[in-house]
Amino acid sequence: MQDLKYVKIDRQVCQWLREAREIVLSELNSQLTVETKSGRKDLVTNVDKQVEQFLTNKIKTQYPESHILGEEGFGDKVDENTDGIIWIVDPIDGTMNFVKQRNNFAIMIGVYKDQEPILGYIMNVVTGELLHGGPLTGIKLNQAEISNIENQGLSEGLIGLSGPLLVHNEYNMQTIGDSALGMRIYGSAGLEIMAVIKGELVGYISYLRPWDFGAGKILAECCGLSFTMVDGQPLNMLSSGVVLIATKRAHSDILTIVSQ
Amino acid sequence: MQDLKYVKIDRQVCQWLREAREIVLSELNSQLTVETKSGRKDLVTNVDKQVEQFLTNKIKTQYPESHILGEEGFGDKVDENTDGIIWIVDPIDGTMNFVKQRNNFAIMIGVYKDQEPILGYIMNVVTGELLHGGPLTGIKLNQAEISNIENQGLSEGLIGLSGPLLVHNEYNMQTIGDSALGMRIYGSAGLEIMAVIKGELVGYISYLRPWDFGAGKILAECCGLSFTMVDGQPLNMLSSGVVLIATKRAHSDILTIVSQ
Structure with missing residues (x-):
C-alpha cells in the first residue's frame, strides 16, 4: 500500500514538472529580469521565482501539512528539528546556463520524510528528459527503467x-x-x-x-x-x-x- | 552561378551527413572496437573508420578531382602545395564522449578551394542539429538562418x-x-x-x-x-x-x- 501511495505521488509530481517545463519553455525567447545574489556569478531570474511559486503552490494545495525548502525563498523555515514531509525545490538549477545559453539547466525536487529519502526528480527542461523515483518506486528516465550503472574506476x-x-x-x-x-x-x-x-x-x-x-x-x-x-x-x-x-x-x- | 553551384553542393553534403548520422545511430548501442592512438586519452573506433570511409567514398565518387584530409587516414596526402578543392573530414569529433557517453560528439566536414574557405559542416549526431554553409551560401542551423551573435566581452x-x-x-x-x-x-x-x-x-x-x-x-x-x-x-x-x-x-x- 505504501508503494502504491508513492507511485501516485510520483505520477502527480511528474505532471507538475511537465507543466513547470511549459512555463519555462514559453519564457525561453523572452527578455529576463536577472538579479545577482552573492556575486556576479550567482544569478536569479523572474523565471526562477515564477517556477518556485508554481511548484510551492501545487505542493501546499495538495499536501498542506508539508514543509518546503526552496532556493528562492518561497518555502518555509526548515532545520534539523523539522519532521514529517520536506520538499526541497530548485526551480532552475544552472541559472547561469539558463541566462546565457537558454539551455543546459534543470528543475529539481527532492522529497524526504523524517529526513529519509522518498522521491527525487531531475528534469532537463530543454530536452524534456525526466529522471524520477525513489527507493519505494524504483528510478526511471521518462518511462524507461535505469539499467545497472557499470562500477568503473x-x-x-x-x-x-x-x-x-x-x-x-x-x-x-x-x-x-x-x-x-x-x-x-x-x-x-x-x-x-x-x-x-x-x-x-x-x-x-x-x-x-x-x-x-x-x-x-x-x-x-x-x-x-x-x-x-x-x-x-x-x-x-x-x-x-x-x-x-x-x-x-x-x-x-x-x-x-x-x-x- | 557560383552561388547556385555551392548551394547544390551544400544540399548534397547535408544529405551525406544525414546518411552518416544513420550509420552512427545504428551503432549507438552496439559493442565498439576501441583502439588507442597517441595515448590512453586518444581513441579511435570502428565507427570513426566506417564513417570516414563512407564520406571519402561519397566525395571521391562525386568529386574525383578533390583532395581529402581525413583524421583516420583514409584520405590523401595534403600539404601547403596542394591546390584545388580540399575536403577536411572528422568522422567522429569527441571520440572519447562517443565511447564513454554515446552522446556529445559531432561529424565535421570543411571544404576549401586553393586554401580559401568554401563550406563547413558540424553535425551534433545525437540531437541531429546541423550547422552548415559558407561565405557564398550563408550559414544555417538546420533550416534556420543564424542571427547575429552578440559581441560580448x-x-x-x-x-x-x-x-x-x-x-x-x-x-x-x-x-x-x-x-x-x-x-x-x-x-x-x-x-x-x-x-x-x-x-x-x-x-x-x-x-x-x-x-x-x-x-x-x-x-x-x-x-x-x-x-x-x-x-x-x-x-x-x-x-x-x-x-x-x-x-x-x-x-x-x-x-x-x-x-x-
Whole structure:
C-alpha cells in the first residue's frame, strides 16, 4: 500500500514538472529580469521565482501539512528539528546556463520524510528528459527503467568537476582530473548528477547546497552510487559543502587522492 | 552561378551527413572496437573508420578531382602545395564522449578551394542539429538562418576551455576562466565551436588539429567571430596548435590576459 501511495505521488509530481517545463519553455525567447545574489556569478531570474511559486503552490494545495525548502525563498523555515514531509525545490538549477545559453539547466525536487529519502526528480527542461523515483518506486528516465550503472574506476571514465575547485586545486582536484580519462564542466549540478546516473560520467564533485543535491542524492543512492562529502563523511540533506557523487570504485579512487 | 553551384553542393553534403548520422545511430548501442592512438586519452573506433570511409567514398565518387584530409587516414596526402578543392573530414569529433557517453560528439566536414574557405559542416549526431554553409551560401542551423551573435566581452559570458590547458595553466588559462562568468568543458571541439556560434559561449580555447577546426573556422568566420592561434597569430587550415575562437571583444580580452 505504501508503494502504491508513492507511485501516485510520483505520477502527480511528474505532471507538475511537465507543466513547470511549459512555463519555462514559453519564457525561453523572452527578455529576463536577472538579479545577482552573492556575486556576479550567482544569478536569479523572474523565471526562477515564477517556477518556485508554481511548484510551492501545487505542493501546499495538495499536501498542506508539508514543509518546503526552496532556493528562492518561497518555502518555509526548515532545520534539523523539522519532521514529517520536506520538499526541497530548485526551480532552475544552472541559472547561469539558463541566462546565457537558454539551455543546459534543470528543475529539481527532492522529497524526504523524517529526513529519509522518498522521491527525487531531475528534469532537463530543454530536452524534456525526466529522471524520477525513489527507493519505494524504483528510478526511471521518462518511462524507461535505469539499467545497472557499470562500477568503473576513476581512470576508466570521465569526471564532472566545478571550475573554481579545479582552478584553485582544492582537494587535489587537478590530480583527480588528470587521473580520469577526461574532465567535463557542464554548469548544472542536476544535469551532472543525471550524467553520472546515465553512466556518462563516473563521478561529479562540486560545492553544493541542499537544493542542488536534494533530488540527486535520492536518485543516485537508489542506483547504487556513493554520495558523500568530498572527504568521505556522510552528507545530511540540510548540509552545504563540497560533495562527491561517484560509482563505488571511482569514489574510493577519489578519496585516496583527496587524502594525499 | 557560383552561388547556385555551392548551394547544390551544400544540399548534397547535408544529405551525406544525414546518411552518416544513420550509420552512427545504428551503432549507438552496439559493442565498439576501441583502439588507442597517441595515448590512453586518444581513441579511435570502428565507427570513426566506417564513417570516414563512407564520406571519402561519397566525395571521391562525386568529386574525383578533390583532395581529402581525413583524421583516420583514409584520405590523401595534403600539404601547403596542394591546390584545388580540399575536403577536411572528422568522422567522429569527441571520440572519447562517443565511447564513454554515446552522446556529445559531432561529424565535421570543411571544404576549401586553393586554401580559401568554401563550406563547413558540424553535425551534433545525437540531437541531429546541423550547422552548415559558407561565405557564398550563408550559414544555417538546420533550416534556420543564424542571427547575429552578440559581441560580448569575456566577463559577460561563459568560456569553453580544454581540461589539460586549464589544469596546467597554459597561457594564463586559469585567469581567463576566472574572468569569465563561468568555465565549461564539453570535450568536443565541434560542439564547443557550435556553442560559440549559437551564442552559448563567448569563446573556446583548445589544442586543435586541422580536422578539429577545418569546418568550424569557415562557419565561425562567416558569423563574424575571430579565429586565430591563442597568441593572435593567423591560423592556416593545415596548422595544429592552441586555437582561440571568440567574439571580437572576448578575443581582445583574452589576448590581453595571454600576453600578461
